[in-house]
Amino acid sequence: MSHQFKEELAKDLGFYDTVQNDGWSAIRAKDAGNMVKRAIEIAQQQLSNSSNK
16 A cells, blocks of 8 residues: 555545654554555445446
8 A cells, every 4th residue: 555545545534633743653443444444445446447347
């Protein structure tokens, strides 16, 4: 996962301020899990869209 993509996910999920202020190690395990879950959802959507073309 690219650094830029992780930052975009953090912004979308509402904990980017924590990342900016305290670094990635300061996020909650729940937030990390939600970030992975959202990344998987996006990947599945992209695969679905590319197979429908």
